[in-house]
Amino acid sequence: MHGHRRAYVRRGSGPALLLLHGLGCDHTTWAPVMESLARTHTVIAPDLLGHGESDKPRADYSLGGYANGMRDLLTVLGIDRVTVVGHSFGGGVAMQFAYQFPERAERLVLVSSGGLGPEVSPAIRAITTPGFHQAMSVLAAPGLRHVTTAAMRLLASTGVSQLRDLDEVADIYDSFKDPRKRAAIAHVVRAVVDWKGQIVTMADRAYLTEAMPMCVVWGAEDQVIPVTHASNASALAPTARIEVLPNAGHFPHKDHPERFAKIVRDFIRSTEPSHHDRERWRELLDEGASVSPIQAQAGSSPLTPVHSVRRAAGA
Incomplete structure (x- = not known):
C-alpha cells in the first residue's frame, strides 16, 4: 500500500478483530491468543509500519499515520467495521483509529495502553x-x-x-x-x-467515547506503564470495563492467554457495537468535555490489583 509492503496475519471467520501490537513488537506478540480468538472471529494482526516484516521507510510514524494505515489495510481486505484491540503503543493507535474513524470502530479494547497518563519506563x-x-x-x-x-x-x-x-x-x-x-x-x-514522559493523551477527547464500548485490561505488576493508568481510564471513561489481572506484567495477553481471550469474548458478547451518529458527534464536539482533563486525572485513584475490577453498564 502506498508503495510500502504491509505484513499481516489473518485467521478465522466471523466479526472482525484488529489486533495492534506494541512498540518494537510485531504480530507474534498475539500468538498465545490468536488461535483462540480466531475460533469465533476474523482476526487481523498486522505488523505496523517500521515493525516486523513490514517495510521500514523514512515515513510518517505518527499515531494519525498509523490509524490511516489501518483504515487502508482493512479497506483492502474488504472489512468495514472492527473491534480494535491495542497493546501498549498499539493502544494509542487503537484510540486514534476510533477517534479518526468512529464509523469503522465497533468497540475498543486497551491492553496496558499508552495515552492514559504521562508515566512511562525510563x-x-x-x-x-x-x-x-x-x-x-x-x-x-x-x-x-x-x-x-x-x-x-x-x-x-x-x-x-x-x-x-x-x-x-x-x-x-x-x-x-x-x-x-x-x-x-x-x-x-x-x-x-x-524526556518528561508520554505527550499524547486521550484525556482531552475521552468524552467522545460515550457511545463506544471500551474494555481496559492491565497487568497488576506492569513495569513499563503503571497499572494506575487503568484508574485514569476509569475516570476519563466511566462506562469502561476495567480488568486488572494479578500475576501479570506488561503483556497480560501472554501471561494469561486463556483469561485474556475470555475477557475479550465476554466483552464483545455483552456489548452492542457502536454505531456512529454524525449529529451526536457534532453535538459532543460542540459541547466539549464536562470535566477538564486535569480534573479527571486528579480525581482518579489507583486501582487495587485484584482479580477483576469491572465498571460497565449492567456489569
Whole structure:
C-alpha cells in the first residue's frame, strides 16, 4: 500500500478483530491468543509500519499515520467495521483509529495502553535522546547483543515477577540489529514521548467515547506503564470495563492467554457495537468535555490489583 509492503496475519471467520501490537513488537506478540480468538472471529494482526516484516521507510510514524494505515489495510481486505484491540503503543493507535474513524470502530479494547497518563519506563524515554541511534548501533553489535539477550531470557526464566517481561524485551533488543528498525522506532517514540514522559493523551477527547464500548485490561505488576493508568481510564471513561489481572506484567495477553481471550469474548458478547451518529458527534464536539482533563486525572485513584475490577453498564 502506498508503495510500502504491509505484513499481516489473518485467521478465522466471523466479526472482525484488529489486533495492534506494541512498540518494537510485531504480530507474534498475539500468538498465545490468536488461535483462540480466531475460533469465533476474523482476526487481523498486522505488523505496523517500521515493525516486523513490514517495510521500514523514512515515513510518517505518527499515531494519525498509523490509524490511516489501518483504515487502508482493512479497506483492502474488504472489512468495514472492527473491534480494535491495542497493546501498549498499539493502544494509542487503537484510540486514534476510533477517534479518526468512529464509523469503522465497533468497540475498543486497551491492553496496558499508552495515552492514559504521562508515566512511562525510563528505557522508553531514553529512546528520545539524541544519541540513541548511535548508541544502539554499538549495543546491537553481534557479540554484545547475543550475550545481553541471552542474559535477559535467563533472568526472565527465574520466576521473579519483576523480570517476567525480559524475554519480550530481549526479542525487541535483538531486532535492533536492523538500523532501519532502530530509526523507525526512534521516530515512533519521539512522536509520543519526550524526556518528561508520554505527550499524547486521550484525556482531552475521552468524552467522545460515550457511545463506544471500551474494555481496559492491565497487568497488576506492569513495569513499563503503571497499572494506575487503568484508574485514569476509569475516570476519563466511566462506562469502561476495567480488568486488572494479578500475576501479570506488561503483556497480560501472554501471561494469561486463556483469561485474556475470555475477557475479550465476554466483552464483545455483552456489548452492542457502536454505531456512529454524525449529529451526536457534532453535538459532543460542540459541547466539549464536562470535566477538564486535569480534573479527571486528579480525581482518579489507583486501582487495587485484584482479580477483576469491572465498571460497565449492567456489569
